[in-house]
Amino acid sequence: MNRISLLLVAVATAAGVLVSVACASGRADGERAPIFGIKIYPGYRDWKLISVAHEQGSLNDIRAILGNDIAIKAYRSDKLPFPDGTVIARIAWKDVPSEENDKVFGQAQSFVAGPAPDWYLQFMVKDSKKYAATGGWGFAQFDRDGKPAGEEKLKTCFPCHVPIRARDFVFTHYAP
Amino acid sequence: MNRISLLLVAVATAAGVLVSVACASGRADGERAPIFGIKIYPGYRDWKLISVAHEQGSLNDIRAILGNDIAIKAYRSDKLPFPDGTVIARIAWKDVPSEENDKVFGQAQSFVAGPAPDWYLQFMVKDSKKYAATGGWGFAQFDRDGKPAGEEKLKTCFPCHVPIRARDFVFTHYAP
Numbered sequence: 001m002n003r004i005s006l007l008l009v010a011v012a013t014a015a016g017v018l019v020s021v022a023c024a025s026g027r028a029d030g031e032r033a034p035i036f037g038i039k040i041y042p043g044y045r046d047w048k049l050i051s052v053a054h055e056q057g058s059l060n061d062i063r064a065i066l067g068n069d070i071a072i073k074a075y076r077s078d079k080l081p082f083p084d085g086t087v088i089a090r091i092a093w094k095d096v097p098s099e100e101n102d103k104v105f106g107q108a109q110s111f112v113a114g115p116a117p118d119w120y121l122q123f124m125v126k127d128s129k130k131y132a133a134t135g136g137w138g139f140a141q142f143d144r145d146g147k148p149a150g151e152e153k154l155k156t157c158f159p160c161h162v163p164i165r166a167r168d169f170v171f172t173h174y175a176p
Numbered sequence: 177m178n179r180i181s182l183l184l185v186a187v188a189t190a191a192g193v194l195v196s197v198a199c200a201s202g203r204a205d206g207e208r209a210p211i212f213g214i215k216i217y218p219g220y221r222d223w224k225l226i227s228v229a230h231e232q233g234s235l236n237d238i239r240a241i242l243g244n245d246i247a248i249k250a251y252r253s254d255k256l257p258f259p260d261g262t263v264i265a266r267i268a269w270k271d272v273p274s275e276e277n278d279k280v281f282g283q284a285q286s287f288v289a290g291p292a293p294d295w296y297l298q299f300m301v302k303d304s305k306k307y308a309a310t311g312g313w314g315f316a317q318f319d320r321d322g323k324p325a326g327e328e329k330l331k332t333c334f335p336c337h338v339p340i341r342a343r344d345f346v347f348t349h350y351a352p
Contacts, residue, residue: 045225045352052228052240053274057285064228064240064351093351098229101347104336109233113351160280171277175240175269175289176221 033148035155036131036138038123040146041068044089048072051175054095054111061092062113065172075174081136082168086126090172092117116144124170134158135169209324211331212307212314214299216322217244220265224248227351230271230287237268238289241348251350257312258344262302266348268293292320300346310334311345 030040047066054062067075068087074080096114121142128136139157141149161169206216223242230238243251244263250256272290297318304312315333317325337345 048222049225049240049242051289052238052269053277053286053288054230054238054271055281055285056287057281057283059285062228062230062238064225066225091351093228095230098347100340101229104339104347105231105233107233109231109235110229111232112229112349113227116352163280164276171274171280173288175267176292 030142030146031148033140033142033154034151036125036134036140038125038138038140040121040142041087041089041123044068044087044121044123045091047089049175050075050088051172053172055092059092059117059119060095061117061119062095062111063090063092065090080168081128082126082170084126084128084136086124088124088170088172090122090124092119092121118143119149120144135161135165137161137169206318206322207324209316209318209330210327212301212310212316214301214314214316216297216318217263217265217299220244220263220297220299221267223265225351226251226264227348229348231268235268235293235295236271237293237295238271238287239266239268241266256344257304258302258346260302260304260312262300264300264346264348266298266300268295268297294319295325296320311337311341313337313345 032039044066047068050065050067050071052062052064066089068085070083070085071088074082074086093113094115094117095111097108098110098112101110101112102108119141123140125131125138125140126136127138131138135158137158139154141153158169161171164171208215220242223244226241226243226247228238228240242265244261246259246261247264250258250262269289270291270293271287273284274286274288277286277288278284295317299316301307301314301316302312303314307314311334313334315330317329319325334345337347340347
């Protein structure tokens with residue numbers, strides 16, 4: 001790399017650090033996602049774990065699915081449909097190999113949470129009246145900077161969840 | 177399968193369900209793991225998320241790393257060493273493809289938490305006096321039935337953590 005490239009990398013890295021610090025506080029004052037009008041829920045990172053998953057292909061991420069107390073209670077009681085007030089959060093990180101773990105295992109096998117992808121944070125919010133047209137669920141997606149996905153993107157959420165109508169449109173099973 | 181095989185499968189399945197139900201209550205009265213004398217912590221499944229990971233190779237699992245309040249506070253303040261009272265829980269599930277998710281994605285790409293492997297639950301417990309000989313950490317492992325791993329197995333924990341001494345012997349980074 002020449003000097004200008006190095007400088008650009010340094011500036012980009014510094015900007016990345018700033019963005020990262022700005023986001024750590026929770027962004028309760030963030031922008032509302034279109035269509036469903038959902039904001040980032042303050043404290044979602046403290047919610048209890050529903051399950052984990054990872055996606056290959058173009059997503060190539062590893063994810064945690066968390067739920068607010070209403071969601072966790074509903075999952076553990078195994079009753080459908082989910083009650084109004086249920087909120088499910090899905091956080092995704094790039095699925096990256098861990099060199100330091102692999103060294104200990106003596107082979108390449110370990111994958112951990114890396115940087116945030118653009119589809120970092122998603123919410124499903126149950127409000128059977130407000131979101132009646134989409135199975136009672138509102139959908140939102142935010143990137144690591146708290147920027148919501150656009151209307152076109154959010155329109156694609158519900159159609160993908162339709163095949164799982166029998167489980168109230170929720171893919172994730174509770175992992176005991 | 178002949179009739180006897182089918183019957184055995186049915187009995188095994190029923191037994192599995194019973195074990196699963198018995199474990200859901202938390203097993204606070206469970207058996208102590210050898211060497212470090214650690215029991216399953218009641219309520220660990222409600223702890224906050226530190227990060228997620230998955231292992232290929234013979235482990236072939238997907239895992240969530242949770243922390244008690246002391247652990248989470250230490251991680252978020254980014255200060256080492258972890259204070260006494262820190263407990264880190266690692267839950268693992270077999271890493272299984274999800275047919276129902278793959279159908280929606282239109283290709284094989286989705287992996288979710290499956291059945292519990294024998295190394296289902298692990299704890300790292302910080303007590304700098306009690307566990308002085310192993311970097312201040314006690315180690316325990318339990319299977320899905322709450323049965324602790326034996327002494328020989330637990331003796332292998334600390335040596336693997338030695339290379340990560342600079343991070344107080346803890347591999348997992350916090351996933352923001």
